[in-house]
Amino acid sequence: xxxxxxxxxxxxxxxxxxxxxxxxxxxxxxxxAFTRPGMLSEExxxxxxxxxxxxxxxxxxxxxxLSTGRHGNVALIVSDVANPxxxxxxxxxxxxxxxxxxxxxxxxxDEDPAREELLLGRFIGQVEGLVLASSRLxxxxxxxxxxxxxxxxxxxxxxxxxxxxxxxxxxxxAAIAHLAxxxxxxxxxVSGPTTSWSNQQRRNAVRKEAAxxxxxxxxxxxxxxxxxxxxxxxxxxxxxxxxxxxxxxDLVAQGLLAGxxxxxxxxxxxxxxxxxxxxxxxxxYPPLTTVSARCADAGDVAVGLLLSQMNGGASGEIRxxxxxxxVVRASTGPAPARRKSR
Amino acid sequence: xxxxxxxxxxxxxxxxxxxxxxxxxxxxxxxxAFTRPGMLSEExxxxxxxxxxxxxxxxxxxxxxLSTGRHGNVALIVSDVANPxxxxxxxxxxxxxxxxxxxxxxxxxDEDPAREELLLGRFIGQVEGLVLASSRLxxxxxxxxxxxxxxxxxxxxxxxxxxxxxxxxxxxxAAIAHLAxxxxxxxxxVSGPTTSWSNQQRRNAVRKEAAxxxxxxxxxxxxxxxxxxxxxxxxxxxxxxxxxxxxxxDLVAQGLLAGxxxxxxxxxxxxxxxxxxxxxxxxxYPPLTTVSARCADAGDVAVGLLLSQMNGGASGEIRxxxxxxxVVRASTGPAPARRKSR
DNA sequence: CTGTTAGCGCATTCAC
DNA sequence: GTGAATGCGCTAACAG
Numbered sequence: 065x066x067x068x069x070x071x072x073x074x075x076x077x078x079x080x081x082x083x084x085x086x087x088x089x090x091x092x093x094x095x096x097a098f099t100r101p102g103m104l105s106e107e108x109x110x111x112x113x114x115x116x117x118x119x120x121x122x123x124x125x126x127x128x129x130l131s132t133g134r135h136g137n138v139a140l141i142v143s144d145v146a147n148p149x150x151x152x153x154x155x156x157x158x159x160x161x162x163x164x165x166x167x168x169x170x171x172x173x174d175e176d177p178a179r180e181e182l183l184l185g186r187f188i189g190q191v192e193g194l195v196l197a198s199s200r201l202x203x204x205x206x207x208x209x210x211x212x213x214x215x216x217x218x219x220x221x222x223x224x225x226x227x228x229x230x231x232x233x234x235x236x237x238a239a240i241a242h243l244a245x246x247x248x249x250x251x252x253x254v255s256g257p258t259t260s261w262s263n264q265q266r267r268n269a270v271r272k273e274a275a276x277x278x279x280x281x282x283x284x285x286x287x288x289x290x291x292x293x294x295x296x297x298x299x300x301x302x303x304x305x306x307x308x309x310x311x312x313x314d315l316v317a318q319g320l321l322a323g324x325x326x327x328x329x330x331x332x333x334x335x336x337x338x339x340x341x342x343x344x345x346x347x348x349y350p351p352l353t354t355v356s357a358r359c360a361d362a363g364d365v366a367v368g369l370l371l372s373q374m375n376g377g378a379s380g381e382i383r384x385x386x387x388x389x390x391v392v393r394a395s396t397g398p399a400p401a402r403r404k405s406r
Numbered sequence: 407x408x409x410x411x412x413x414x415x416x417x418x419x420x421x422x423x424x425x426x427x428x429x430x431x432x433x434x435x436x437x438x439a440f441t442r443p444g445m446l447s448e449e450x451x452x453x454x455x456x457x458x459x460x461x462x463x464x465x466x467x468x469x470x471x472l473s474t475g476r477h478g479n480v481a482l483i484v485s486d487v488a489n490p491x492x493x494x495x496x497x498x499x500x501x502x503x504x505x506x507x508x509x510x511x512x513x514x515x516d517e518d519p520a521r522e523e524l525l526l527g528r529f530i531g532q533v534e535g536l537v538l539a540s541s542r543l544x545x546x547x548x549x550x551x552x553x554x555x556x557x558x559x560x561x562x563x564x565x566x567x568x569x570x571x572x573x574x575x576x577x578x579x580a581a582i583a584h585l586a587x588x589x590x591x592x593x594x595x596v597s598g599p600t601t602s603w604s605n606q607q608r609r610n611a612v613r614k615e616a617a618x619x620x621x622x623x624x625x626x627x628x629x630x631x632x633x634x635x636x637x638x639x640x641x642x643x644x645x646x647x648x649x650x651x652x653x654x655x656d657l658v659a660q661g662l663l664a665g666x667x668x669x670x671x672x673x674x675x676x677x678x679x680x681x682x683x684x685x686x687x688x689x690x691y692p693p694l695t696t697v698s699a700r701c702a703d704a705g706d707v708a709v710g711l712l713l714s715q716m717n718g719g720a721s722g723e724i725r726x727x728x729x730x731x732x733v734v735r736a737s738t739g740p741a742p743a744r745r746k747s748r
Numbered sequence: 749c750t751g752t753t754a755g756c757g758c759a760t761t762c763a764c
Numbered sequence: 765g766t767g768a769a770t771g772c773g774c775t776a777a778c779a780g
Contacts, residue, residue, distance in 0.1 A: 126471045165528075346633075434768080
């Protein structure tokens with residue numbers, strides 16, 4: 065077999081053999097100089113490394129991976145890079161992976177299960193572990209991949225597979241309580257993707273807590289969840305007569321804010337809105353009351369779990385829950401006097 | 407050498423040899439069935455693939471890479487995943503890479519040259535090409551890596567290295583013209599990172615066009631560029647007496663908007679703000695007039711250029727410029743009557 | 749401490 | 765059209 069284009073640019077890359085020949089040692093010794101210097105005399109290590117340096121030798125990761133089966137790569141697949149929920153998570157995951165010396169493949173499924181599977185297929189062969197954030201794949205598929213490689217899920221609850229769940233229930237409950245205390249009696253839940261674990265969880269939390277406090281809640285969809293669909297939801301929401309809304313995520317809430325403004329509904333004076341995820345900070349107008357979801361932590365924890373699993377740690381039943389809480393800003397206020405009576 | 411932990415989970419992954427044995431052909435034939443089916447009889451291909459399927463065989467990318475020198479991976483390094491400028495670019499780059507069957511490593515330098523170099527070092531050995539977006543590395547370093555692998559730069563202008571530049575000058579000039587027509591005479595440029603090519607380009611465009619139209623421009627820094635620093639810039643800006651500001655990017659502009667609101671300065675009635683990049687859409691309040699930077703296209707084009715370079719295409723002097731234009735929304739308006747005269 | 753030997757899984761010359 | 769042999773660059777037993 066001929067040498068191919070591997071190093072077509074600055075000539076052929078030096079291999080372990082060249083270094084070995086020049087330094088007058090065996091290839092194994094050169095290998096050890098890089099992987100287990102402690103096994104060699106300091107003198108040898110020094111000499112070999114000097115030669116390697118001069119030659120510009122750098123270990124070929126691919127060859128090493130083939131030999132050891134460890135390539136130091138992990139993959140992270142998200143459902144939508146452009147959703148502000150993910151970047152902080154990606155960043156945190158990267159940071160953690162970096163510290164462990166791992167490289168991370170990023171995949172973007174764009175909410176499409178087929179694409180997600182395609183990516184998975186491409187990654188699986190060259191990674192030591194995977195993390196799937198908000199996976200839209202069906203359970204059976206996920207199990208298949210989880211059987212082949214350490215795999216951890218974010219915001220997807222599958223029995224027996226390590227997962228980290230951002231538990232927005234406490235925050236959502238607090239939000240409902242907050243709204244109730246402000247005198248709201250009828251509220252809307254602006255719902256997200258039906259296949260989303262987060263959406264199901266939030267919807268249930270809203271219903272449960274609302275029931276407990278005797279609030280009426282209606283559901284208005286915003287699908288796919290985005291600024292645009294949130295904006296569109298404004299009209300049906302005000303038409304429904306509710307005085308407050310809690311949205312699937314901050315983006316939807318932000319759109320709702322805009323839609324409300326366009327309808328001349330003053331927030332928070334005549335309508336209250338609360339978001340979810342807390343990814344927009346105070347950048348909305350008015351600053352959004354929202355449920356803080358610690359998405360960055362999720363990325364960090366997921367990679368941590370993946371690492372311990374890769375290193376043979378307990379891969380049993382791990383279901384890591386991340387807490388949430390309500391952040392009250394300026395988009396919520398006392399319920400307005402009833403419209404009908406005016 | 408013993409088998410290692412590669413497939414510790416569901417037993418050993420089937421190799422080409424197993425498929426060969428079961429289908430009663432040689433390993434070479436199995437290999438061909440996957441890489442050059444045309445070389446084999448249809449019957450053979452069919453049979454081999456059937457067996458492979460049943461066994462769950464899937465070609466080992468790493469082994470293939472070692473043999474061919476092509477592993478189908480590329481790396482994308484950005485300076486800050488969390489900056490809304492990047493996600494659309496990342497998404498577009500991924501999409502293009504996907505179509506070409508490539509996997510992409512994502513690196514996040516967090517604006518730190520040292521981290522950027524670390525990442526580069528980890529990636530270089532296992533990718534066929536790299537794209538560096540808004541690299542903070544010094545030119546010499548970049549040249550070294552570019553000599554080893556096909557490499558394309560985004561928003562960094564280094565002679566001899568393929569680069570795609572988002573040319574915001576036309577948009578910025580249009581913005582200045584727009585402001586001038588609205589009667590503004592004194593404006594501020596809220597500047598970004600000094601090492602950023604984009605910042606230099608924008609600053610120069612502002613100066614040039616302002617000079618041409620006889621506007622006075624002062625510079626106020628917002629570093630690092632963010633919502634927070636933009637917000638902080640509001641005070642010195644109103645103190646300076648200018649009536650309009652053009653910000654390094656949308657995030658800074660958004661912060662400025664908030665800072666202005668906190669200072670009770672009405673936008674656009676008493677002050678005009680224009681952003682840069684157009685990554686926030688209409689989500690700000692008021693909707694931001696901004697220079698559209700087509701960041702998604704940049705990612706797409708960069709990967710395209712990288713591909714052609716990887717395939718031995720002309721790697722000569724390529725300097726791809728992406729155009730920009732002004733998007734007028736609601737954050738700009740006529741210059742207010744002069745404050746002093748009131 | 750260091751050298752020798754034997755693969756990792758695959759793609760590719762050559763023969764046939 | 766297909767098989768046998770060889771090597772990609774490296775690491776890991778096994779000796780010494």
